[in-house]
Amino acid sequence: MSSGRIAVAGAGLGALSAAERLRERGWTGEIVIVGDEPRRPYNRTPLSKQLLAGTRQPAELRLAAHRDVDATWVLGTSAVALDPHQRSLHLGDGRRLDFDGLVIATGTTPRRPGGIPFGRRVHTVRTLDDARALDAALGRARHVVVVGGGFIGCEVACAARDRALTVSLIEPREALLTGPLGPTVAATVTEQHAKAGVRLHLGTTVTRWEETGRGLRLHLSDGTVLKADAAVVAVGTEPRTDWLQASGVQLADGVSCDPTCHVIGPDGRALDGIVAAGDAATWPNLRFDAVPRRVEHWINAIEMGQHAADSLLAGPTAAAPFTPVPRFWSHQHGLRIQSAGMPALGTATVPLTGAPKSGRYVLGYTRPDQHGTEILVGAVALDAPRALIAYRDQIGLPLARRRAA
Numbered sequence: 001m002s003s004g005r006i007a008v009a010g011a012g013l014g015a016l017s018a019a020e021r022l023r024e025r026g027w028t029g030e031i032v033i034v035g036d037e038p039r040r041p042y043n044r045t046p047l048s049k050q051l052l053a054g055t056r057q058p059a060e061l062r063l064a065a066h067r068d069v070d071a072t073w074v075l076g077t078s079a080v081a082l083d084p085h086q087r088s089l090h091l092g093d094g095r096r097l098d099f100d101g102l103v104i105a106t107g108t109t110p111r112r113p114g115g116i117p118f119g120r121r122v123h124t125v126r127t128l129d130d131a132r133a134l135d136a137a138l139g140r141a142r143h144v145v146v147v148g149g150g151f152i153g154c155e156v157a158c159a160a161r162d163r164a165l166t167v168s169l170i171e172p173r174e175a176l177l178t179g180p181l182g183p184t185v186a187a188t189v190t191e192q193h194a195k196a197g198v199r200l201h202l203g204t205t206v207t208r209w210e211e212t213g214r215g216l217r218l219h220l221s222d223g224t225v226l227k228a229d230a231a232v233v234a235v236g237t238e239p240r241t242d243w244l245q246a247s248g249v250q251l252a253d254g255v256s257c258d259p260t261c262h263v264i265g266p267d268g269r270a271l272d273g274i275v276a277a278g279d280a281a282t283w284p285n286l287r288f289d290a291v292p293r294r295v296e297h298w299i300n301a302i303e304m305g306q307h308a309a310d311s312l313l314a315g316p317t318a319a320a321p322f323t324p325v326p327r328f329w330s331h332q333h334g335l336r337i338q339s340a341g342m343p344a345l346g347t348a349t350v351p352l353t354g355a356p357k358s359g360r361y362v363l364g365y366t367r368p369d370q371h372g373t374e375i376l377v378g379a380v381a382l383d384a385p386r387a388l389i390a391y392r393d394q395i396g397l398p399l400a401r402r403r404a405a
């Protein structure tokens with residue numbers, strides 16, 4: 001592709017990163033970015049942390065591109081349908097936007113299970129507006145309940161404790177963050193929350209929600225009834241792909257892509273001229289295996305946006321596979337958690353630096369390949385960010401080779 005119009009569906013980090021890369025690579029044609037939020041891309045990561053703790057203001061979240069992307073921004077408008085063969089997007093305001101290339105970067109939305117009275121007292125966090133509403137609710141609350149012991153739930157619990165609120169956290173597993181990080185790290189994180197005064201209800205679920213004029217009553221599976229002024233539900237996300245249902249592009253927990261970020265069409269082949277990036281995209285990261293997965297990390301949205309732009313310009317045949325080492329961070333009650341790779345794929349763990357008992361360590365996650373060789377698939381550092389750097393480039397390599405290196 002050398003000239004014409006590239007449309008970008010979604011105006012978040014993945015979109016901005018793709019647009020920036022297109023300009024870096026010399027794309028001189030038009031770029032049109034369509035986003036349903038009323039604002040340009042901003043940093044979501046403080047929404048569950050500093051914004052709620054009051055240490056960062058909304059005005060500080062704006063994301064600036066490193067270079068002028070010279071785009072036409074169509075904000076407050078949804079992409080409602082895609083015709084991949086006509087190469088056109090249909091917008092919520094009735095317009096049709098023809099394109100020569102398309103980047104799909106529409107992110108995710110929080111899961112909202114049925115039976116929960118979402119509204120003034122019960123919140124989810126994805127957008128700045130969500131975080132503002134939650135911030136206001138926390139300002140009126142004395143007791144807040146967090147449902148879900150994943151990253152966002154844990155971070156909201158920290159921020160609420162920083163505001164000296166009573167916080168109860170409900171998680172069906174026996175420890176926090178067990179799913180993404182496994183039992184060893186989960187035990188350290190859980191202990192940290194308990195020390196910080198978070199009231200943990202582990203191994204329990206909410207069986208019934210009641211909202212009265214005075215507040216919430218949550219009935220738990222162990223018979224406990226919790227009274228609260230506000231609640232946050234953080235039980236995972238769903239990719240924003242509803243608008244693609246009729247397009248024929250393949251959808252499976254996200255927009256299905258080939259290893260190069262090209263979107264897979266109705267005939268199972270990569271569509272020339274359409275790529276996807278960020279939280280909404282599922283693709284096989286060949287560093288690990290051929291199983292398509294989504295990666296919901298800040299750094300991945302940047303790197304995948306860049307790679308998708310490169311792939312779009314190169315076309316499906318010449319494009320290279322996107323094989324990153326996924327990375328993310330989280331801060332909880334002063335504990336710094338950094339992760340590289342995909343720890344959740346590990347079937348065993350091995351201490352790489354320090355000892356778990358010390359509370360400051362790097363843990364490796366391994367799984368055997370088809371020959372039985374242990375491959376390092378992830379590493380997590382607790383309060384040891386520098387030590388993690390040494391292992392980052394070893395992800396995807398045999399553990400033995402890593403030791404010899």
Ligand SMILES: Cc1cc2nc3c(=O)[nH]c(=O)nc-3n(C[C@H](O)[C@H](O)[C@H](O)COP(=O)(O)OP(=O)(O)OC[C@H]3O[C@@H](n4cnc5c(N)ncnc54)[C@H](O)[C@@H]3O)c2cc1C
Pocket residue numbers: 009010011012013014015034035036037044045046047048077078079080105106107108125126127152240243277278279280295296297298299301327328329330
């Ligand atoms: C509260 C919170 C805290 C986080 N903390 C961390 C962290 O500490 N570390 C980390 O690594 N990651 C963190 N993340 C994840 C990180 O923010 C995401 O991985 C990143 O924002 C993904 O970027 P994206 O562009 O794919 O999606 P998004 O940022 O969600 O952008 C997608 C945009 O597209 C819009 N959109 C959706 N559908 C349409 C449509 N049909 N038409 C037009 N526009 C549409 C959406 O409204 C949104 O504005 C956090 C996320 C949240 C919500």
